[in-house]
Every structure is written in C-alpha cells, then in structure tokens.
Amino acid sequence: MASHYELSRIMRPDDANIVGNVHGGTILKMIEEARCIIGTRHCNTQTGDRCVAALARVERTDFLHPMFIGEVAHVSAEITYTSKHSVEVQVNVLSENIVTGAKKLTNKATLWYVPFSLQNVAKIVEVPPIEYSSPEQEEAGKKRYEAQKLERLETKERNGEIIMSVSLPDRQTKEPYTVAFSQSSLIHLIGPSDCTLHGFVHGGVTMKLMDEVAGIVAARHCKTNIVTASVDAINFHRKIKKGCVITISGRMTFTSNKSMEIEVFVDADPLVEAEKGKYRAVTAFFTYISLDKDNKPHPVPPLKLEGEEEQKRFEEGKARYLQNKAKRLADKERQQ
Secondary structure (H helix, E strand, C coil), X not given: CCCEEXXXXXXXXXXXXXXXXXXHHHHHHHHHHHHHHHHHHHHCCCCCCCEEEEEEEEXXXXXXXXXXXXXXXXXXXXXXXXXXXXXXXXXXXXXXXXXXXXXXXXXXXXXXXXXEECCCCCCECCCCCCCCCCXXXXXXXXXXXXXXXXXXXXXXXXCXXXXXXXXXHHHCCCCCCEHHHHCEEEEEECCHHHECCCCEECHHXXXXXXXXXXXXXXXXXXXXXXXXXXXXXXXXXXXXXXXXXXXXXXXXXXXXXXXXXXXXXXXXXXXXXXXXXXXXXXXXXXXXXXXXXXXXXXXXXXXECCCHHHHHHHHHXXXXXXXXXXXXXXXHHHHC
16 A cells, blocks of 8 residues: 655745745645545545545644745655544655755644545545554554544634624724734635535645735734744634635734744635534634844734733633743754
8 A cells, every 4th residue: 555655846936925935825735735645545445435535633733944936845745543534644845955956854744634435425434554563653643643633622612703804994993913903814715626526625725725814914913024933733623615605814812022823713604505604614823933134033023912812812822832842842852
C-alpha cells in the first residue's frame, strides 16, 4: 500500500501578499491537497464501497520559516496511524530557492480524515490498517488518536456565538486597537470548483478563506505587513455542501508584544435547504506576527479590552500562548 505522497509547486504572485510572503492559507491548501490524495488512495485499497477521505481536524501547525514568490514548495505526506474509521496523515513542507538550491523546512502538520462512501454520503467506511514498525509506534499513534478525539468533542461543545459582522461605516465609530475595530467577515458562495466528488467543500478551500480573514483582522490591528506564525487545531464540526453560503468571521482575542491570536469561525447557511438553518461548521485559532519593512518582527499594539467577555477570551488566549511557548522551549531543549 502506498503510504507516502509528494507534491511540488512553484509559488506565484497570486499566492502571496503585497510584499511577497506566501499566504499561510496557500500552504494550508497544499497540505490538504496532498493529504486528500494519500488518504483517499489508501482508503480505496480494499474491496467494498469506493470512498473519499474528508478532513475532520488539523492539529496545531507552526510556520517555521516564511516562503516567498519564486520558491518551490515541496509537500510530503505520510500515513502514520489508522483507526477503524479514521486516518492520521503527517505532512512536512520544504521551501526551495531554485537559484541557490537552498532548502528550508517551513511547516509540519498533522491531519485527521474520515472516509465517506461515494454511494451514501452518510456512511463512514472502514479504513484498511497500516503496518507499524513496532508495537510502540502503534501505541503512540493510538494515544494521539484518543487525545484529538477528546479535544474535538470539547471544542464542539464550546462552539461560541454567531459573530455579527462590522460594516465599514460602523468601523469608523470604533476605537482603534479594540476587538470591534479589527473584527472582519467574508461571505463566500460554495461552487463546484470548491468541492469534492461528494459535492462538499474541500477542507483546503475553507482553511485558505479562514487564513485570509484572520490576516485582515491582524493587518487592521497592526497596520503593518503580517504573516501567519501558527494555527491551533482546526476542527471541522460539520460538512459544508455545494450551494451553501458561508460566512467566515474573525476577531482578535489576545496580543503579546510580538504576536496576535485571532479566533475564526465558519458558519454555513444552506440556501436550497433553508429549513435546516444556519450552523457552525469550522472553528480555529490563528496566530500572526507583525513585520517591519525589513521583514523583522515588529511590536504588536496591545489590545484594548471592552467588557467581561473580551477579558475572559483574552485570559484564555494568554493561557494558550504561555502553554505553546513552554512547549516550544521544551522541544528546543530536547533537540539540543
């Protein structure tokens, strides 16, 4: 069974921002495309229903180095664990300067998928098992599976309220550096080009739009060049069907001296099946950093908080920031 796949593409001007940094959403979309191919191939290596692997969750993804226009992105994906109904895919992304030949590891990501039957979209297909190099490797994978399953359930329970969009005239009345001032929304109609064979939206399309909105929030707050630093776990709670109108909303939750955390929600509104009502489909936290004209980290203006809810979200964001900072330091010490 093929449990490894590689994908390469040169970065074009429409993949980047105005100063040439490739959008985090572009990288996330490539990561999702590679995993979709390897996951769907693997799940169709056995007899029975033909199926397609649908994205259920993306674990925390760090953007280790920026990528620029003209560089080649090399995405390599490998299946590292399977349960009865899900697949874990680990992905590495390298950037290559084709003039000098220099390569850098820019991203590492872990994604989870669930295979759905092509004949019956409500039916989850069993996943063919993979061979492990040792019992310890299988046990480690099982622990990761149980941990992400628990966190997905917890996240679904605290989906949050519907965010009201802030129009341009309203924004003029808001004080700079407040949550309301930078809060942003984007509306998108899901068309055929956004969808899988099932007629449901590709996870990569959703992640790219989420990164776009988070980037607008960060830029409005800082008024500088900004880049994606990391994405906390992205949870896909419900599928989004072709013909739905989705509203992607983002709001600032926390700022440190060098980074900003933005909470992003995706709400889906089925136009044809309006009786089903609007629902929350995807949630995530994006972290951005501000850069000066020399692409060096630039101080982030502190967030001005208004009310108890914003103070609560700020404290929760601070806890995540300190937890991730401690984890990075621990990982760095282990590597030394």
